[in-house]
Amino acid sequence: MAYDYAPFPYTAPPGLTAPEQRHPVVIVGAGPIGLAMAIDLAQHGVASVVLDDNNVVSVGSRAICWAKRTLEIFDRLGVGTRMLDKGVTWKVGRLFHGDKPVYSFDLLPEEGHKYPAFINLQQYYVEQYLVERAQELPDLIDLRFLNKVTGHADKGDHVVIDIETPDGPYQLEADYYIAAEGAASPTRKRMDLPFEGQTFEEHFLIVDVEMEKSPFETDSPERWFWFAPPFHHGQSALLHKQPDNIYRIDLQLGPETDPKAEATEEKVIPRIKAIVGDTPFRLDWMSVYKFRCAKLENFVHNHVLFVGDSAHVVSPFGARGGNGGIQDVDNLGWKLAAVLSGDAPAALLDSYNTERTHGSAENILNSSRATNFMTPKSPIEALFRNEVLNLAATHPFARKLINSGRLSQPCSLQGMQLQSGNHPLVGQSLIDAPLDGGWLVEQAQGAFTLLTFGEQTAPKVDGIRALHVATPGPDLARRYGSGCYLIRPDGHICAHFDRPEPEAIAAALARAKGQTQ
Amino acid sequence: MILEDNLGPEGDSIYTALMQAHEGLTEAQSHALNARLVLMLINEVGDADRIKAVLQEARTPTPGA
Numbered sequence: 174m175a176y177d178y179a180p181f182p183y184t185a186p187p188g189l190t191a192p193e194q195r196h197p198v199v200i201v202g203a204g205p206i207g208l209a210m211a212i213d214l215a216q217h218g219v220a221s222v223v224l225d226d227n228n229v230v231s232v233g234s235r236a237i238c239w240a241k242r243t244l245e246i247f248d249r250l251g252v253g254t255r256m257l258d259k260g261v262t263w264k265v266g267r268l269f270h271g272d273k274p275v276y277s278f279d280l281l282p283e284e285g286h287k288y289p290a291f292i293n294l295q296q297y298y299v300e301q302y303l304v305e306r307a308q309e310l311p312d313l314i315d316l317r318f319l320n321k322v323t324g325h326a327d328k329g330d331h332v333v334i335d336i337e338t339p340d341g342p343y344q345l346e347a348d349y350y351i352a353a354e355g356a357a358s359p360t361r362k363r364m365d366l367p368f369e370g371q372t373f374e375e376h377f378l379i380v381d382v383e384m385e386k387s388p389f390e391t392d393s394p395e396r397w398f399w400f401a402p403p404f405h406h407g408q409s410a411l412l413h414k415q416p417d418n419i420y421r422i423d424l425q426l427g428p429e430t431d432p433k434a435e436a437t438e439e440k441v442i443p444r445i446k447a448i449v450g451d452t453p454f455r456l457d458w459m460s461v462y463k464f465r466c467a468k469l470e471n472f473v474h475n476h477v478l479f480v481g482d483s484a485h486v487v488s489p490f491g492a493r494g495g496n497g498g499i500q501d502v503d504n505l506g507w508k509l510a511a512v513l514s515g516d517a518p519a520a521l522l523d524s525y526n527t528e529r530t531h532g533s534a535e536n537i538l539n540s541s542r543a544t545n546f547m548t549p550k551s552p553i554e555a556l557f558r559n560e561v562l563n564l565a566a567t568h569p570f571a572r573k574l575i576n577s578g579r580l581s582q583p584c585s586l587q588g589m590q591l592q593s594g595n596h597p598l599v600g601q602s603l604i605d606a607p608l609d610g611g612w613l614v615e616q617a618q619g620a621f622t623l624l625t626f627g628e629q630t631a632p633k634v635d636g637i638r639a640l641h642v643a644t645p646g647p648d649l650a651r652r653y654g655s656g657c658y659l660i661r662p663d664g665h666i667c668a669h670f671d672r673p674e675p676e677a678i679a680a681a682l683a684r685a686k687g688q689t690q
Numbered sequence: 691m692i693l694e695d696n697l698g699p700e701g702d703s704i705y706t707a708l709m710q711a712h713e714g715l716t717e718a719q720s721h722a723l724n725a726r727l728v729l730m731l732i733n734e735v736g737d738a739d740r741i742k743a744v745l746q747e748a749r750t751p752t753p754g755a
């Protein structure tokens with residue numbers, strides 16, 4: 174069944190009739206990133222106003238692959254299990270070269286994690302669930318649809334924002350202004366900030382079709398990827414399943430394509446038939462696009478902060494756009510809350526810039542490599558790729574070189590300023606494990622947490638929540654070994670101690686909050 | 691990176707084997723074989739630093755080229 178794009182209600186904002194009090198945070202854009210940002214801040218006790226020029230969720234499925242780390246962050250935001258229950262978890266991936274299967278792999282999840290490697294779920298569901306979660310926090314989140322931001326001015330210690338509504342214009346003031354307005358970011362343009370990177374010339378056609386009958390040979394959902402598919406000369410193709418019997422088909426069209434001519438039913442229907450044969454289907458959505466990899470040099474400009482696609486864009490291979498943006502939110506939420514409450518100096522926000530420009534550079538590197546593999550630029554690149562594919566059927570090493578996207582992974586913050594010491598887990602995001610009656614990700618995120626085991630006793634340190642596991646299960650014991658850990662509110666491990674000594678713990682905490690260098 | 695001889699008395703026989711591997715192939719088949727060979731040898735070496743050093747060395751034009 175087609176998704177019901179019910180519009181969100183618009184109500185005339187109070188600022189139209191009388192000036193509003195200055196808000197701690199105004200978020201521009203109610204895409205997945207802006208919405209997650211508002212929920213994250215609310216859970217840290219910070220109120221925000223979210224402005225969006227539109228009043229429906231994402232039209233078309235857009236981001237469909239949500240990675241394990243994102244689901245763990247969604248868990249903290251109160252929507253993880255809802256996403257998991259609705260999403261499609263696939264296990265078998267098959268890769269074809271021409272009409273020959275090259276190999277298949279079983280994405281057998283390692284036991285002992287609450288969430289799988291990733292799920293497929295249309296962006297419109299993700300946004301709907303985030304909106305509904307935000308609506309559960311009405312005292313802290315003020316969602317304003319059909320509120321278009323047309324200008325802003327940074328006044329040094331606050332920002333003044335110009336907004337247009339169906340009832341006319343008004344202004345708001347905010348301590349902090351978060352730009353979450355997507356790839357075309359008007360804020361970025363207004364500030365004339367360079368957004369540099371690599372543009373790719375290939376066009377891609379993306380189509381969602383609804384089919385009762387699975388095109389796969391088994392009942393369980395799979396992911397099929399073709400290099401040089403027989404039905405689509407010389408290019409690549411991808412087929413995978415979303416909820417509601419919607420299938421995503423991605424077709425590489427090459428550089429010399431007229432996008433308008435390609436995104437028509439006459440052109441698209443024969444292509445789909447070539448893939449799914451006689452299976453009846455309904456076209457749900459289609460779009461032809463080109464993409465680029467680019468980022469801002471700096472995500473923090475005084476009281477204007479950039480998150481999500483307005484800060485960085487990547488090619489879709491590896492699903493790093495939406496997933497990368499959710500990690501921005503995870504990183505920024507607790508820091509901004511600590512700065513606003515006076516618990517941390519404003520300089521803590523610089524670490525958001527350092528850590529997330531690093532993460533986004535890593536995402537760009539990975540997705541550019543995948544794009545280059547998928548779109549060979551010269552006969553010699555095409556030759557090497559072909560031989561990698563030829564070798565892969567019989568030589569396992571070559572399978573690892575085939576790159577149709579490396580799935581989004583959380584980046585390591587090892588060696589960066591807020592972390593203490595160089596234990597191998599320091600800087601990593603926490604690895605989940607079962608606890609008695611729950612999961613580590615449910616109990617170790619959202620606040621600074623000291624994780625201790627067995628005989629250890631956690632000292633009382635101000636601002637730290639203790640999580641003591643008296644008898645660690647085998648997964649926890651294997652993943653964490655000995656000693657104890659300090660975990661940041663965003664689930665990154667920031668220190669390891671052989672013994673829980675209060676002074677060392679307090680020092681690591683001060684460092685993680687940017688109070689000491 | 692090894693720039694001195696590492697093949698010893700087997701040099702001639704290895705070179706001959708390389709030529710023989712290409713015997714009877716069209717130019718396109720030979721190029722494909724070379725590509726596979728590079729990929730397989732890279733995997734044999736398996737050390738990113740050594741491979742990158744060799745790649746760079748191979749790109750540096752030799753006086754006769």
Ligand SMILES: Cc1cc2nc3c(=O)[nH]c(=O)nc-3n(C[C@H](O)[C@H](O)[C@H](O)COP(=O)(O)OP(=O)(O)OC[C@H]3O[C@@H](n4cnc5c(N)ncnc54)[C@H](O)[C@@H]3O)c2cc1C
Pocket residue numbers: 201202203204205206207224225226227235236237238239296320321322323353354355356359379462480481482483489492493494495496497498
């Ligand atoms: C075809 C395609 C496939 C993709 N697949 C994946 C995937 O599988 N996995 C993945 O992780 N990512 C994927 N992405 C990327 C993902 O869709 C984006 O990274 C994600 O939507 C970014 O979220 P955002 O909230 O930053 O921006 P957007 O989702 O673009 O949201 C921005 C919001 O801001 C609003 N806005 C804009 N200007 C103003 C203004 N002046 N005033 C008020 N509001 C404004 C817009 O209306 C919009 O609601 C894909 C993208 C595309 C196009």
